[in-house]
Amino acid sequence: MKLSEKGPGKRPRPPSIPKEEKQAKRAKSLAKVAAKRLKKQRGHVPEACSPEDVRWKDIVSLLGQDVVNKAVEDGIEFDSPFPFKSEVELEVKTISSNGEGLAQSCEEDSIPWVVVVPFCLPGERVKCRVFKNDRMHSLADFIQIIRPNTELRDDERVKCKYFSKCGGCQYQMLSYDSQLAFKRDVVVKAYKNYSDLPASSIPEIQPTIGSPLQYGYRTKITPHFQAPPPKIDRTALQAQVEAGEKPDWLQIGFNIQSQNKVMDIEECPIATPVLNHALPEIYQNVVKTIHTYKKGATLLLRESLDTSVDPDPQDTSKDKQVCITNNHASIRERVGGFLFEYVASSFFQNNNAILPALTSYVREAIASLYPDPSDLARPTHLIDTYCGSGLFAITLSPDFSTVAGIEISADSILYAKHNAKLNNITPDKMSFRKGDAAEIFKSVSDFPPEKTVMVIDPPRKGCDDPFIKQLLEFRPKVVAYVSCNVHTQARDVGKILGATQDVLEGKGEKYVLESLRGFDLFPQTAHVESVAILRLV
Numbered sequence: 001m002k003l004s005e006k007g008p009g010k011r012p013r014p015p016s017i018p019k020e021e022k023q024a025k026r027a028k029s030l031a032k033v034a035a036k037r038l039k040k041q042r043g044h045v046p047e048a049c050s051p052e053d054v055r056w057k058d059i060v061s062l063l064g065q066d067v068v069n070k071a072v073e074d075g076i077e078f079d080s081p082f083p084f085k086s087e088v089e090l091e092v093k094t095i096s097s098n099g100e101g102l103a104q105s106c107e108e109d110s111i112p113w114v115v116v117v118p119f120c121l122p123g124e125r126v127k128c129r130v131f132k133n134d135r136m137h138s139l140a141d142f143i144q145i146i147r148p149n150t151e152l153r154d155d156e157r158v159k160c161k162y163f164s165k166c167g168g169c170q171y172q173m174l175s176y177d178s179q180l181a182f183k184r185d186v187v188v189k190a191y192k193n194y195s196d197l198p199a200s201s202i203p204e205i206q207p208t209i210g211s212p213l214q215y216g217y218r219t220k221i222t223p224h225f226q227a228p229p230p231k232i233d234r235t236a237l238q239a240q241v242e243a244g245e246k247p248d249w250l251q252i253g254f255n256i257q258s259q260n261k262v263m264d265i266e267e268c269p270i271a272t273p274v275l276n277h278a279l280p281e282i283y284q285n286v287v288k289t290i291h292t293y294k295k296g297a298t299l300l301l302r303e304s305l306d307t308s309v310d311p312d313p314q315d316t317s318k319d320k321q322v323c324i325t326n327n328h329a330s331i332r333e334r335v336g337g338f339l340f341e342y343v344a345s346s347f348f349q350n351n352n353a354i355l356p357a358l359t360s361y362v363r364e365a366i367a368s369l370y371p372d373p374s375d376l377a378r379p380t381h382l383i384d385t386y387c388g389s390g391l392f393a394i395t396l397s398p399d400f401s402t403v404a405g406i407e408i409s410a411d412s413i414l415y416a417k418h419n420a421k422l423n424n425i426t427p428d429k430m431s432f433r434k435g436d437a438a439e440i441f442k443s444v445s446d447f448p449p450e451k452t453v454m455v456i457d458p459p460r461k462g463c464d465d466p467f468i469k470q471l472l473e474f475r476p477k478v479v480a481y482v483s484c485n486v487h488t489q490a491r492d493v494g495k496i497l498g499a500t501q502d503v504l505e506g507k508g509e510k511y512v513l514e515s516l517r518g519f520d521l522f523p524q525t526a527h528v529e530s531v532a533i534l535r536l537v
């Protein structure tokens, strides 16, 4: 009989695979995936100064270089004692520069291995779930504190209801003084691990300067969300959201810790009150229109002074803070006695409260190198590389006769020129140009290097070699290096000081690191801004 003759619903079913066989097949395919992943890992070397690399240096320091070398020699550096998804209780030994706990088993015969667990502190016993194994360490999700470090931890300090789920702020259980002390250690370790400088070349690292606001300080947040699932019935979705119902799959907020998955956020305690006030309406607008989105999107909420009021650097009486969501709109803010405007999508520091302290510190740290105002060696010229919309060029300008800035973003350069005007600084004193930072050396031939200060404030990846090479050829008298990534800063400062012998040999000059200190632009998180002052002597 032909199959078609059997009629509908009469087709012979394929013989069902026994359960054990199915399980064995699945285990085999999982093992294949794990082996493939391991193969990839073995060849994977984290990029220098990346968070993985910074963590690896902390792991090596905890295990000891000899122990790591021995494990590599024995070929066991990927032999994790913790299977995927295993739940374990461990002792937290220290905290990494990324702000995660580095934990170990306390069994005497345990093999040397570190488990990286967020939201826990040195001296604590923590329960966690391993989700990834890597070279001599595992990454784990935090489950619970079994034994707290009562000297450091006070969970009453935690102000965010998403703490330990959202990937944002790891340090809320700490006192603010402890946060600042941890951040000082990050600067110390960065210079030890990345500068390649002898300890004698690194000055005593000064205490981290705290932010006047420890919550409610972030002037910019960027919640995001994913598009509707591809096969969803959009008409039904529209009816659902128009009826005021939010679909379960729609999450608008920030990423869950260690996951590439968004979680709903109704408020963010580190964001300013103005942004938190505006968030619910913006959130609801996305819910109501989600059926129109083909792709996911990132929202922008940025605090600004009301730009419909005429700008006045001195008069603050008409100041009114508003929330801007349009990427192309102008943002306005004050820093000390100066006014700044910039396009909403461009870079500007996100903690306005600490900016007067940061910019004054850089200004005073430079001035303190020449305490006598009549000193003829006092620098008169300033170059602000990576200048954005002119923050350092403008706030430091009262101490200099001539100022130049360079920046890759055309928008930021337009605004830097506008900001000079806004603050009554004339174009014969201050000029800005668009270009790669290294291009600046072509246009400052009339700047006397021995009277020039150079501010460097690059993105997280730091400076590239052509820039450092030209800096060493130009030889500005003072370099103020401001950075949101102290590891690349340490690497670059190491190159500037270390190259001195080769490049400046015969000229009787060398750069010295005069001072180094962190600024807390990012309270409740593990991030630290670092300011290094270098002088050619």
Ligand SMILES: C[S@@+](CC[C@H](N)C(=O)[O-])C[C@H]1O[C@@H](n2cnc3c(N)ncnc32)[C@H](O)[C@@H]1O
Binding pocket: 347, 348, 349, 385, 386, 387, 388, 389, 390, 391, 392, 406, 407, 408, 409, 412, 435, 436, 437, 438, 457, 458, 459, 460, 484
């Ligand atoms: C950390 S921000 C500092 C901006 C400014 N100093 C401030 O504090 O507002 C770094 C800036 O460098 C700019 N940038 C990135 N790569 C650059 C390059 N190769 N040359 C010049 N500027 C660059 C970015 O557009 C950004 O404005």
